[in-house]
Amino acid sequence: MVIDVFLALGLVVLAWQALIGGSLFRGIVMFIVFGMVLTLAWAWLGSPDLAMAEAAIGAGVTGALIMIAYWRLRRINAVEPRDPSPARSRLALVIAVLATGLVGAIGLAAVSALTGDATAARVMNETLPDTGLGNPITGVLIVFRNLDTLLEVAVVLAAYIAARAALGRESADLPLPPAPDTPLLTPLVVTLAPLTMVVAIYLLKAGSQYPGGAFQASALLAALGVLLVLTGRVGPAAAANWLTRAGLVIGTLVFCLVGLGMLVIGAPLLAIPGIWAVYLIEAAMMISIGLTLVLLFAGAPGLSGKRS
């Protein structure tokens, strides 16, 4: 009960902030937080599977992408998003009042919202063993509702192209934070990189039975990539080579092709033939999402390795 009220209040405040927040930047931050809180609301409703999906796409990745894009835009300085004009804020105020009312209403309603027996969840628990998967989240993401996931990967791709379109080629010339010249970093990178790789693959593999999966693995890979960029081991390049581009689309492409391939052999569209296909798809997704995040961080169309 208390948590319900808190959640509802939090949503109200955040929605308000996101709308009337003085600067665009604060708006974005609030937006991301709003998404996170909403994720909590999902979890509270007893549907962790969807909460995960939402966390991954709605707030997490998308929010991060916006954040990075905004940050880059400011640096390019082609667009300095001004604070909204008074007229705009008045309008925003109207919207915010509306939003507040609605979200407040749902807060009241959510108190009585908890019905224990969720049908979809029950059916899923009955069906999951047939798939050979132990992790319901992976079951939902890759097997039962894989259309959602396929489209989510496409969302990431679209977001990336959109950000690329907004940033343009020149952004590759922007200085990144200079790599610190301390001797500690090299061993750090050399130690962490292989280890991170192994752990990411482990997360991917474990996703079929335990918490984990492509989204987490790609987050780890992205962290690795960011580390490499920050330490100057990998630098932005003005153009993407075909390998980079292939990496970006491989998640979507493999997913689609597996789905269509099933159609060709007479199975339902996007039916998953076995655990190996789950791994294949997740691996491809991991590469695409991780690469997308790194490229966005580097703010360049491509990457080039530097030996030092």
Next chain:
Amino acid sequence: MSLLLDAFAALLLLIGAFFYLAGTVGLIRFPDALSRLHALTKADNIGLLSICAGSALMAGELRVALLLLLIWLMALFAATVSAHLIARRSLRDAEDSGADAGKSPS
């Protein structure tokens, strides 16, 4: 035997918690950034070690124990490197602003 082990594990966890507390207290009480880093790195290192050891004992499985060891090593590595980087940064910032770096880089 099992009781003894559990008690020992609990003790380790308590010790770990104590060091974490100490680190946090130091973080609050110490006068400047560099001094605070002392508290964080040293105390938390041992705090984590204790807790990992305690957990490993409780799990009673070699694989888990090794995993915890791995975690500790990684954390150790990360802690030292980041402590060095932070110290360096605050030192250089202080130099840039002309203050006495050793005394109070606020």
Next chain:
Amino acid sequence: MVAEALACLVLVPVVAACLALVLPGRWRWLAVAAGLLPLPLAMAWLTGELGREGLITVAVAGFEAPLGIVWRLDGLSAVLVWLNIIIALLVGLHAAAHYPADKLNGFRFWPLWLLLSGAMNALLLSADLFNLFVTLELVTLAAIGLLVVDRKPQAMRAAVRYLLLALLGSLFYLLGVALVYGQTGTLDLYQAAGVLQPDLLGHTALVLMTVGLLVKAAIFPLHGWLPAAHGNAPGPVSAVLSAMVVKVAVYLVWRLWLWLAGDWAIPAGLTMLGLLGALAIVYGSLQALVQQRVKMIVAYSTVAQLGYLMLLFPLLGLVAFQATSYHLLSHGLAKAAMFLAAANLLTRLGTDQLGDLRGADRRMPLDVFTLALAGVSILGLPPSGGFIAKWLMLQTALAQGGWLWVGVILVGGLLAAAYLFRVLAVLCARPVACPELPVSGKADQLTSLVALGLALAALAAGFVPAPVLKLLATAWPLGGAP
């Protein structure tokens, strides 16, 4: 075969988008063609099938609801898929002139274009509330990407504003979906429809989702982001934004109110939505009347025309449904034509400031003609698709004695006449000095002809409404009379 055709509608453009990103140079044209050209074939086959079956459903991945996602093609979605395909192809043809696939800006443009049309089809097919959310996200992000593809500062500013509001709208929608799921244990729209109760919670869910969608649909007073975005986007993008992207959000509101909550009997809510539509019509038209740029006028016209779609709620009934759906269709065609023509003016004359366009009809008669023709449909004058829609709308409004709605529809038409003839008058005015005619290349002619083709399609819609309306009637969920 059904599953194959549906899969083609969604996955082929997505795969083509991937290929367009990877393939080098000229091969990209091939990817683009491969992504778009099969769509009308698949849809033609599906339409035939739909005529026989009345409804096509496919459980994606072989899992039926509530566990899996179900695709569901009925008359309404079929009509919208057709519109989407026509827009994707014809406007795409226009875009091909400005964004050659083997050049850099085409490299940015086409993957997004393909993703957008695939996502739009996925949205129109989906019968799953959460899947709808994902498709809506994809549509929005792809649209925003297209919006900034030229990297013009105003477009970028508009895009950021649009992005934030659209994502906020998504989250509201999602909140509502969460409530529905909590109540019913299913995300399938049609399963939930039988279970969801019209109690406080059900109403809250409905309202939340509606508000979220209204933001995306830019229905007054949540339209603030639209004019800047549509007015500053590149021409083909404005066309697809106005013709499809905002429409699908309204389409979803229809789905929610008539399918999910079809038997709830909430007249106050219906009237409320209708009033919003009415205000949109009046406000959008008045704003269009005072704008100084052609594209902004057209953009505000979209704000106004979207209002007509909301009149379905107060006029609730089969004929009103046919009327508003038909309006959606013909407005899509006409507005796309208008934006393309305006874009042609802008690219070839370098400006779309009304004051600088005197005598443009001498230099670009075809585009001015297109503007005028498309205007006929927007005004709802015969013979055009807009006229059929307006006729049917007025017919049900009169039959119900809804004088307010009659008045709104008529006033909207008059105001539209005012703002459109304001533009045409300037275009036909004698210029102070008539510069030499620019030599128009083949590509220029193609772009003009595409715009003209769309305008003619909007007019042609006035001659053959019967099959479309019949198809739509099969989708109507609530029975004959209100």
Next chain:
Amino acid sequence: MNRLSLLRAGIVLVLLVLVWLILDGLDSLLTGLVAAVIGASLFVLLHVPRPYHLRIWRLPRFVLFFLVESVRGAVDVAWRAFHPALPIVPAMIDHGVELPAGQPRMLLVSVISLLPGTLSADLDSDGKMLKVHAISEDPDIAVRTLQAQIAYLYGLIGTPRP
């Protein structure tokens, strides 16, 4: 790629396989092998030539030294933190580094921070002068001891005494 670096890559590969075994057990050895190969090739791609090799038999001694010293350091700092009078005397001292660049020097810089009373604050650009921040008296000895221990570990000197 010479034999030596190949050997190093092999060692890394084995270590990574071990890590995988720790993570996922024996069931998925094949996947683990693949992962380890990918990880090791990343290592090869990133690796820096380094001429110093630790003497593996001298490692336990160093570990012991390290554990004892870091416990001392933790207790020391805990004592200071809880002491009402807050007995710390911040000071910055420069300390010459005799260890060669690369792993030995890196180890020095990171481990100093865990010893009682010392924190590595900065290393100048040619790596010869280390700034150490101290909160207790006489940090000099500690640093010198550590240097000797590391040098011994890498076989640079024969005895672990300064």
Next chain:
Amino acid sequence: MTEWLLFWLPLAVVLVSALAGLGIFIAGEHRPILRVSLNLAAALAKVVLVGIMGLLVMAGQVPEFNFALLPGLDFKLRADSLSMLFAVLSAVLWLVTTIYAVAYLERARDRARFFGFFSLCVTATMGIAMAGNLLTFFIFYELLTLTTWPLVVHNGNRESFAGARSYLVHTLGASVFLLVGIIWLYQLTGGQDFIAGGYLGELGLDQYHSLRIVFWLLVIGFGVKAALFPLHAWLPRAMVAPAPVSALLHAVAVVKAGAFGLVRLVEDIYGFELVQTLGLDLPLLLLASFTIVYGSVLALFQTDIKKRLAYSTVSQVSYITLGVAIGGPIAAIGGMVHLVHQGLMKITLFFCAGIFANLLGVKKIDQLDGIGRRLPWTSLCFTIGALGMIGLPPVAGFVSKWYLGAGAVAVGREWVILVLLASTLLNAAYFLPLIKRIWLNEPARAWPAEIDASRLEVFGLVGATLATTGVAVGVGLFAGHPLSPLSWVTGIVTDYFP
């Protein structure tokens, strides 16, 4: 074969000018010969087609083209006797006006645009003539509005835009009323065809209230184009258009479309009997009478030739309304035949005014002094037209007025004679001074803007004018001939008042 012909002929009649219009647009500005031949060929073809159709109708056939937009919503073109009256008038006058306009615009610019829309405008007029039901009528009625707008703004200056704006405000505003009225009627009866005597008779008493409202909605809708008071204000302002446009607007297309709509409304939708039952005839009659007098009075005060003609139109077109509102066969004949007669006379007058303005720059009445010596043929035509307007036999106008008066007496509304009398006096008052100036006053030393016209121009302009004058006199002289408009109209009216 005949069936096929009967089905497609109405569409062909309508489309021939539309195709010509498209062809002209495509031919463009820089191929005048192609453009003109296209235009003339189409105009001739149309006359021939309308002639064939007329023969068919006379033989008792009903050419009908039908296309169902929706169940209950038919697009229907049908040639009945009344349609033929209007169709023949439009076809003939289009041919004549085309010749005139080619000569008139010899030196102008944007001719492709002009002739293109001119053709489309004729398409719309023809569609109105042939419309078999209200929906079809509305479609072409709106098309007419849209296609005349570019003609009114043709000059592209400030005044033409003001005039065009006024035109649009009136016509589009009216179309709103028209649309509501039409849809309302469709609600009441479904989409029914025009039929002599109307099709609303079977509706019960409980619908009478609705029927009255709908009647006035439709009267407003048609009245604007027919320039019924107080909806006439656009007409004088639209005078800024080039002379052939004014001629077409006044004599054939726009104004007549409105009047034709009123005739359809009273005779073919409601039926005069129902109009009488509903008590709507007298108000309409009063409105028409007032407009007649009002228009004439205002015409008196105009100093601009075209403006004076415009107000004259306001007055004269209401004769048609007057005729159908009086009721009874004789008045109806007078009204309907005036549709043709006024068209012929007014187009002559506008042609003349155009010649004066084009060749000599004469636009004001006081510039007309002695123009008869400079342009005798044109002046003669002008005089004949003016006299016809006044109602002097044997010119066509006399026939109309005679029937109107006789009809009024026949139904016992003798006071209408007074209106006609007043109108005639006023007509005389504003036309006779012009005739005096033309023939009797001394010419000024120089004309305002005389041009050196080529022979072709003069031939085209004056030839067309002479032709219309001839026809105007002819239809008066040979009113008794079985092919004359009067006989035709008499045939129509016997259907209405059997």
